[in-house]
Amino acid sequence: MDGNSNSTTTVESSLSCGRCGKPALLQCPKCVELKLPREGAAFCSQDCFKASWSSHKSVHLIAKLSSNGAENADDISIALNEGWKYCIKKGQARTSKFPLFEWTGTLRPYPISSMRNVPAHIDKPDWAIDGIPKAEPSSDLQHVVEIKTPEQIKRMKETSRIAREVLDAAARVIKPGVTTDEIDAVVHEATIAAGGYPSPLNYHFFPKSCCTSVNEVICHGIPDSRRLEDGDIVNVDVTVYYKGVHGDLNETYFVGNVDDASKQLVKCTYECLEKAIAIVKPGVRFREVGEVINRHASMSGFSVVKSYCGHGIGELFHCAPNIPHYGKNKAVGVMKAGQTFTIEPMINSGVWRDRLWPDGWTAVAADGKRSAQFEHTLLVTETGVEVLTARLPSSPDMFPWLKA
Template sequence: MMAEGSAGKAADPISSIPCVKCDAPAKLQCPKCLEMRLPRDVSAYCSQACFKADWPGHKVHHRVQLPAEPGAKLDLAQAALAKGWLYATKKGAARTDQCPTFAWTGDLRPLPISPRRRVPTSIPRPEWAETGYPEQEIESRQQRTVEIRTPKQIAGIRAACKLGREVLDAAAAAIRPGITTDEIDRIVHEATIAGGAYPSPLNYHNFPKSTCTSVNEVICHGIPDARPLAEGDIVNVDVSVFLNGYHGDLNETFFVGKVDDVSRRLVQTTYECMQKAIEIVKPGVLYREVGEVISRHASMNTFQVVKSYCGHGIGDLFHCAPNIPHYARNKAVGVMKAGQTFTIEPMINTGVWRDRMWPDGWTAVTEDGGRSAQFEHTLLVTETGVEVLTARFPTSPKVFPWLHE
């Protein structure tokens, strides 16, 4: 059975806290959570029915171990766990340790992640918001056919991309030594819902956060967690928003304080790779040419291109045809046509191009532990060339020295 109110404070109402399951005003709390003094925003429910329906996922919170004595010193991971945070999930399945037998390639380790952030029920959401599975996207004909967007669709995608740029700029302005990637996720989440949109990554194939934050050796799909960014780090923030039925997708890699020369050159080269690829986009260009341009510039600067991930079509679906590989001599089939929308998002490594997956099932890291950088834009092929739908604003934070030198 669940308990009413909060522990030891009968007069302390919880009606201001939304139900974990359905966002209705809460009336009850999980008694085990009360006993463990876990945050109310992970333990409040409107009814026994919602509590029972949420139990398979909720019970994981009870694995948290609080300090044995009041005032006991906690390390970073223990402190996060004591607040009700969890270790990263593997496609929805909880992990309770840091996998001590895994062969880590660099210095990073997974730290706990905060509870899933809420999206108001008034905001339209994609199919995976509740189920975690994009069934309609997977089965869509757009996985096989590159769609030519209608003017109405283009307007919708353009609006989503504009909001995505505003959200990424908000995150960029906050990056500094000491901020955690979880705090960046909070900024992205709140800016997205303030714009009336749903953060596309949230619960997509059970991804637990509203943005991807990829630090140092992480190539992509890093999960925001309790680790503070350190002076000299680089961090990629990948923002995707779902606004009125359409997605916008973009990312940038940022410096955290002062970085070494190799990191600076890596990030600038990755940006240039993306820009040079965008310059060739126009009707009649083969998709595979994108990889040739990117690989040529990366290799000239002694870096390598990741081959495991590619650009993708986007619109009313988050991911669809065409696939846009970023490496040379790829087998991409097809020709660009006016009205198509897709992303170009090269991932460039200082060392080998090969990647390895962390045990969380999401975090892709470089095989040799070297650093990786990425940039991404959503593009519209026009009759005469290309429109960068996620282009930087004149007011965007001036965080890339080579654009202002």
């Protein structure tokens, strides 16, 4: 009956129909098989059963999720009944069926809400409507590292500051019980209030306004209806498009009381980014960034993700240079004043290898162990580097090591 089945089994008439309340004579066989309570699975007739099928079948999904170790089955039930669905095909489709996958850790996907709206007056990138970037893939800036003009740099600074303020707004709401969808709502509203567009929204069909990567998720986690739990770690990745340029940053936060191993991982990842930024200046090879990060991570017993890199940024979301975070990389070129790019190391507590969830976006550690990430948008200056997305005096106090 899990599909289009319309047959039922006979039950005693002391039960009431789950649809109309009349004495029930039939029972959903799938509920019998799953040993679910008979009260909600009884019906007076085949007609009532068929009429209830579209909503009743979610009971089977919730039971399966519970047996698979998924928590907060009530939240899933509410989400499904409100029209939230699981993301598939990189964001181009939705399904009410829980996806099949050989999960690497304990985290599971939850249903997601519909795509958020952006007001007509907000300036939008070229993928906002149909999900397909037009200028980016064919641009010469995929091969040549742009030297920004003073006017471009001025806009980059404005946009990056807004991105920082948006991320700080998201950080302030993080606590046990909050859903990652609620974090996404904060990011979305704060971005629009500042006059910006949340760059990830519909970029190659990504369905949300930021990425929220929990525990074993390395990057590109999709905000959904799962509630953050005490002991989780969560990375929030924000990019804002404003005045024709992008500003990109992310941080990994503690949710409630986090174990010492996770604290060490997050602190080490923060240090990896700081050490990498410290070498940025004209004349330094891009490949040196990975050497610095790899050295610090491996000395701490952690591994560096190789599948995702830092990138050039400006009027394009992603462009040259490509900046790997691992050692012995083959990145070409040297830093020059006026270049803008991100460094965003992803550090795993176990193996560096990743796997992709069925949604086509969520990258997770292959061994299911935890991963952390930090990112800044940087400007190479004549004498060194300026961190365009640097913390502000108003930024929330999220990291204990910064108090030292």
